[in-house]
Amino acid sequence: MIxxxxxxxxxxxxxxxxxxxxHIGMPxxxxxxxxxxxxxxxxxxxxxxxxxxxxxxxxxxLRFDENAVVALxxxxxxxxxxxxxxxxxxxxxxxxxxxxxxxxxxxxxxxYLAVAGGIDVEPVMGSRSxxxxxxxxxxxxxxxEAGDRLAVGDSAADPADLAGRSIxxxxxxxxxxxxxxxxxxxxxxxxxxxxxxxxxxEWKVTPEADRVGYRLExxxxxxxxxxxxxxxxxxxxxxxxxxxPVGSIQVPTKPIVLMRDAVTGxxxxxxxxxxxxxxxxxxxxxxxxxxRFEAVSVEEAVEARRRRRERLAEITxxxx
Amino acid sequence: xxxxxxxxxxLPEPRYEHGADDYVFVELDREMSFDANFRSMxxxxxxxxxxxxxxxEICPGNASYLIRFDPEELAPDELVERLKSVAAETDITEYxxxxxxxxxxxxxxxxxxxxxxxxxxxxxxxxxxxxxEYSARINGFDSAEAFIDAHSGAPHLVTMMGFVPGxxxxxxxVPRDRQIEVPKYVEPRTNTPSRAVGYGGAFTAVYPVQGAGxxxxxxxxxxxxxxVDQRLPDFAESIVFPQPGDVLNxxxxxxxxxxAIREEVEAGSYEYPIKETDFAPEDFFEAxxxxxxxxxxxxxx
Numbered sequence: 001m002i003x004x005x006x007x008x009x010x011x012x013x014x015x016x017x018x019x020x021x022x023h024i025g026m027p028x029x030x031x032x033x034x035x036x037x038x039x040x041x042x043x044x045x046x047x048x049x050x051x052x053x054x055x056x057x058x059x060x061x062l063r064f065d066e067n068a069v070v071a072l073x074x075x076x077x078x079x080x081x082x083x084x085x086x087x088x089x090x091x092x093x094x095x096x097x098x099x100x101x102x103x104x105x106x107x108x109x110x111x112y113l114a115v116a117g118g119i120d121v122e123p124v125m126g127s128r129s130x131x132x133x134x135x136x137x138x139x140x141x142x143x144x145e146a147g148d149r150l151a152v153g154d155s156a157a158d159p160a161d162l163a164g165r166s167i168x169x170x171x172x173x174x175x176x177x178x179x180x181x182x183x184x185x186x187x188x189x190x191x192x193x194x195x196x197x198x199x200x201x202e203w204k205v206t207p208e209a210d211r212v213g214y215r216l217e218x219x220x221x222x223x224x225x226x227x228x229x230x231x232x233x234x235x236x237x238x239x240x241x242x243x244x245p246v247g248s249i250q251v252p253t254k255p256i257v258l259m260r261d262a263v264t265g266x267x268x269x270x271x272x273x274x275x276x277x278x279x280x281x282x283x284x285x286x287x288x289x290x291x292r293f294e295a296v297s298v299e300e301a302v303e304a305r306r307r308r309r310e311r312l313a314e315i316t317x318x319x320x
Numbered sequence: 321x322x323x324x325x326x327x328x329x330x331l332p333e334p335r336y337e338h339g340a341d342d343y344v345f346v347e348l349d350r351e352m353s354f355d356a357n358f359r360s361m362x363x364x365x366x367x368x369x370x371x372x373x374x375x376x377e378i379c380p381g382n383a384s385y386l387i388r389f390d391p392e393e394l395a396p397d398e399l400v401e402r403l404k405s406v407a408a409e410t411d412i413t414e415y416x417x418x419x420x421x422x423x424x425x426x427x428x429x430x431x432x433x434x435x436x437x438x439x440x441x442x443x444x445x446x447x448x449x450x451x452x453e454y455s456a457r458i459n460g461f462d463s464a465e466a467f468i469d470a471h472s473g474a475p476h477l478v479t480m481m482g483f484v485p486g487x488x489x490x491x492x493x494v495p496r497d498r499q500i501e502v503p504k505y506v507e508p509r510t511n512t513p514s515r516a517v518g519y520g521g522a523f524t525a526v527y528p529v530q531g532a533g534x535x536x537x538x539x540x541x542x543x544x545x546x547x548v549d550q551r552l553p554d555f556a557e558s559i560v561f562p563q564p565g566d567v568l569n570x571x572x573x574x575x576x577x578x579x580a581i582r583e584e585v586e587a588g589s590y591e592y593p594i595k596e597t598d599f600a601p602e603d604f605f606e607a608x609x610x611x612x613x614x615x616x617x618x619x620x621x
Contacts, residue, residue, distance in 0.1 A: 022388065023379040024560045025485040125559075134485055134529060136548050184337040185345050230496065231352025231382070231522035234503045240352045241480060241489055241523060243379045243386030245339035265381065265482030265489075267504065267521055273340035301341035302391045309392070 001065045002115070004148040005099065009058035012211075013119050013138035013150075015051040017260065018127035027262045028246065029129035029137065032211060032283035033110050035173060035308065036074030040114035042316045043071035043091040043165055045157040050118025051128040053144070055111045057286075059102020060144060062113075068094040068152060069116040069162040075108025075175075075284060089172055091116075093163035108175050108284040116162055117155035131261060133212075165319050171311065175284040180296045180304065185248060185270040186239055194221040198272065202290045203255070209287055211261040216291070221251050223269070233267060241267040247274040249293075257282060275301040277308040324495050326605045329353040334407060336400045341391045344399055349383045352491065352522050355412065356383035357479045358601055361564055362415045366406050374399070380564050382480045382489060382523070416600055417565050421475070421615050423593035424568040427578040428452070428468045428539035432513045437537050443507040451536040455502045455519065468572060471500065471538065475612050476524055478566040486528035486546030486560035490568055493604070493612055508534035515541050517570070524570070528560075542573075542582040543592065551588040561592070565599065567615055595619045 014037065017030025031037030031054055038048045053060065059077045071091040072079075079086045079102035086092055086100065088111075094100070105111055121128050121139055130138025139148055155162075187195060203216040223236040232238045237252055243265045249255050250268040257274055259282075274282055275296065285291055296304075335347040346363075349356040364380040367387070374394030379386040389399055429452060441447040446454045456467035476490035492499060504520040509532060512518070516527045518535030525535050528546035545562055547555040554561055562568070573581075584590035595618055604611045 019376055019388075021485075022377040022386075023481060024558070025482040025487050133531070134546065134548050141548075182338055182340045185339055186337075186347075229349075229351035230499075231491075231501070232350075233501075233521040238504070238521065240350065240383045241482075241521065242347070242381045242384045243345065243480075243482060245343035245345065245386065245388070247340055248343075263483050264379070265386075265480065270339075270345075273338075273343060275340040276342050298338045298341065298396050302396065305341045306392060 002150040002152065003063045003065065004060060004144050004146055004150065005063055006061035006146055007144035007148070008055050008060040008102070010056040011060050011144045012054050012130035012132065013051050013121055013128060014054045014130060015128045016049045018125050018129050018131070018137070021125060022243070022264050025264045026125070027131065027264055028260055029131040029211075030127065030260050031112060032260050033074050033112070033280040035277075035280040035312065036110070037112045038312050039089070039167060039315055040071045040073035040112040041118070042312075042319055043073065043089070043167070044069050044114045044116040045155060045162045046114060046116065046118050050114070050153065051121065053113040053119060055102065055113065057109060058104050059111065060113070061099065061101045063099045064094045064096060066096045066152070067159060069159050070094055070100070071114050072111055073114070074111040075105035077105050077111045078103045087166070090166035091163050093159065109286045110283055115152050116157065116159060117153035120151040120153035133261065167315050167318065171315050173281070176281055177285070177289070177291050178294050179278045179282050179291050180275045180301065181249065181272040181293045182275060182298055182301050183272045183295050185245070185273065187271040189223045189236075189239070189269040190251075190271055191222045191224055194223075197221060198255075199293050199295050202292060205285050205287050205289050205291065206254075207287045211259055212263065213259055214257045214282060214285070216255045216257070220253060221255070237269055238267050239269050241265055244270055245273050247276065247279050249273065259283065275304055277304045324609065326354060326495050326608050328605065329355040331356055331359065336403065338396055339386070341396070342388055344387045344389070344396065344403065345384065346387075346403060347384045352383050354491070354601070354605070357477070357491065358412045358415055359410065360385045361417070362410050362412050363406055366410055367403070370406070372402060379482070380480065382491070413602060416598055419565055419567055419597060419599040420563075421567045421569065421595040421597060421619055423619060424541060424570050425543065425573040425577065425581055426472065426517050426539045426541050426570045427573055427575060428472075429464070430540040430578070433516050433537040433540050436509065436511060436513055436516070439511070440505070440509045443505045443509055445503060445506055452538055455500065455536050455538070458502065459500050468538070470498070471524070472570045472572045474609070475567045475569045475615065478562045478564050478568060479523070481560070481562065481564060483525070484528055484531070486562070487525055488545060488562035488566070488568070490524040491522060492524070493567070493608055495608060502536050504534040505536070508532055512537065513540060515544070517541055542578045543585055543590065552585065552590060554592045567599075569616060569619065593619060
């Protein structure tokens with residue numbers, strides 16, 4: 001078992017996500033930065049779908065009741081394991097009784113702690129991911145608090161073989177400020193100038209940036225004037241309520257990018273979608289940080305997705 | 321009124337739009353109509369039946385639908401071609417489904433949503449009126465009472481699920497000239513009570529949990545649309561109760577009945593009055609009021 005001594009600012013248990021329920025309004029949840037989550041799992045010999053602890057901005061303090069192997073990936077966080085400082089992107093052996101104490105993230109927003117065997121909570125609808133809005137998954141459907149006790153699953157590997165593994169520097173991601181998007185969905189609603197401004201503006205991440213969505217601040221985008229269609233509502237930003245892709249950018253006035261706990265649908269015009277590999281990068285953008293959108297084609301988006309998958313496969317193979 | 325029929329709407333060419341690498345969004349129409357919605361349901365059911373490799377989520381919408389897929393298994397353009405061929409083979413005049421006609425009690429102008437409404441007047445188009453009074457006025461009703469009579473006077477079809485788990489978007493089963501249409505709040509509220517019944521655009525929504533919201537608020541239901549612990553017998557199959565294609569009959573109740581039903585819901589013993597029947601769109605289009613009456617027949621027996 002792992003005892004939570006301090007849950008940090010906002011830490012939840014997440015895996016790859018809960019799919020197949022979007023049509024009832026259930027978002028996938030799961031790790032916001034799927035790349036870091038998977039690398040953390042690979043470092044401790046876990047399959048990609050094991051649950052990790054996602055820590056936002058501030059790290060947890062944990063005490064381990066038993067020997068374990070852990071790894072940190074994602075946003076850089078300083079911390080101590082017993083008397084030693086703990087490295088990022090490297091697996092580390094933990095002795096029974098050790099305390100792990102993590103500080104604030106210095107670059108990036110989200111750090112993943114994987115434990116060999118994975119955090120073992122009861123799956124809900126096929127996933128261990130926490131979805132706090134309705135209180136399901138993870139540990140009691142909520143963020144971690146002092147006093148919580150977390151079980152660790154069985155690991156197939158010998159702990160002695162797992163510790164001290166790291167990935168090469170070239171694989172450690174740089175949290176770039178350029179986020180690639182594909183224009184589309186209801187982008188016909190924007191004026192030509194606003195469509196251009198979406199990609200030329202330096203957008204600032206506002207404090208309203210969480211697992212549901214990232215609200216951005218920059219310029220005011222304008223809509224083409226029209227007589228509103230029946231059922232949409234009178235505001236020019238309104239459309240007849242429709243499904244929102246995860247990663248889609250809607251424009252009530254200030255843009256909101258939907259993340260892993262997305263609202264699954266609604267009545268605001270969606271104008272573009274962040275490509276799947278770059279949703280990981282956006283999840284590492286911090287409040288007040290600036291980002292830019294770069295429009296790419298669907299083919300380029302699929303190619304970027306393929307490269308991300310191959311890179312993850314290369315990392316996993318390199319560790320075996 | 322009984323002689324009124326619902327005219328079919330000629331739908332435009334659908335728009336197939338890519339949501340980055342892993343979504344395709346299909347807009348069947350920009351405005352809401354039963355034709356667009358029935359087509360969304362029929363096409364998404366057919367896609368589900370074809371069980372296409374690579375398709376991961378199929379989400380029917382009011383006048384559109386959304387597909388999530390793995391583009392490395394099924395190329396985006398290939399998926400669009402498949403969707404177009406499903407569309408070409410789908411004829412909604414032959415489309416029927418088994419529907420559930422469900423009693424949906426609502427305490428209109430309840431104290432909880434009223435308090436919320438009054439707390440957020442500065443977010444509203446008309447700070448001097450309640451949401452019910454405002455909606456009545458802009459839709460040409462003499463009073464909030466008359467407006468409530470209209471809202472509860474004909475059943476509503478669940479045309480989409482979403483926003484949050486269990487939330488049904490409902491479209492009233494009346495001709496266009498009797499449809500209620502209202503704007504959303506100027507600034508969304510940061511709070512809405514759970515089980516609030518609201519309205520935005522041409523849709524009624526039932527809020528499953530407490531949270532933000534922008535719909536005009538009219539009342540509160542004692543029954544649940546989401547039960548994550550699946551305590552209630554009607555949630556044995558799923559944590560959410562409504563499904564697209566369900567017919568909800570919003571029935572005006574008083575506080576006494578609200579409390580009685582709420583007590584049963586909290587005890588986990590409440591069973592939703594449901595009538596199962598076939599839904600025949602053509603009969604509905606032909607004579608909606610008579611058809612609605614027939615749908616409700618026996619529900620309260």
